[in-house]
Amino acid sequence: xxxxxxPYCIKDWFGSPRSLTYNGNDFSYFHAGVDYGVCSADHPLxxxxxxxxxxxxxxxxxxxxxxxxxxxxxxxxxxYAHQKEIKVVVGQQVQAGQLxxxxxxxxxxxxxHLHFEMWVGGVQxxxxxxxxxxxx
Numbered sequence: 001x002x003x004x005x006x007p008y009c010i011k012d013w014f015g016s017p018r019s020l021t022y023n024g025n026d027f028s029y030f031h032a033g034v035d036y037g038v039c040s041a042d043h044p045l046x047x048x049x050x051x052x053x054x055x056x057x058x059x060x061x062x063x064x065x066x067x068x069x070x071x072x073x074x075x076x077x078x079x080y081a082h083q084k085e086i087k088v089v090v091g092q093q094v095q096a097g098q099l100x101x102x103x104x105x106x107x108x109x110x111x112x113h114l115h116f117e118m119w120v121g122g123v124q125x126x127x128x129x130x131x132x133x134x135x136x
């Protein structure tokens with residue numbers, strides 16, 4: 001399911017060219033997730049688990065700020081980054097749609113948003129391809 005409440009807006013898409021400008025690099029990287037922005041003063045800030053699973057990481061990451069990683073099984077992992085507040089703990093079982101955090105602006109960001117990332121079999125994939133279909 002969507003990792004954010006309605007209404008939502010997408011500020012950046014999976015695969016867009018990226019530069020690690022703070023290292024002076026060329027555009028040799030790609031955006032590895034989808035960024036859900038805060039689009040109005042009354043925009044909901046809650047973050048929800050996109051699928052059921054086990055929380056395997058919560059904490060601060062250098063670029064992604066406060067983050068939660070959920071093992072959704074079958075080699076699927078979802079990452080929720082730049083959180084203002086993390087509301088789950090490592091080892092906790094979560095259900096799809098369960099509140100897990102709040103959108104924030106931690107890490108390397110230009111403003112508050114949720115960076116939602118997905119890994120399948122060790123490969124970064126477009127999470128939007130996985131949100132509209134049920135898998136076993």
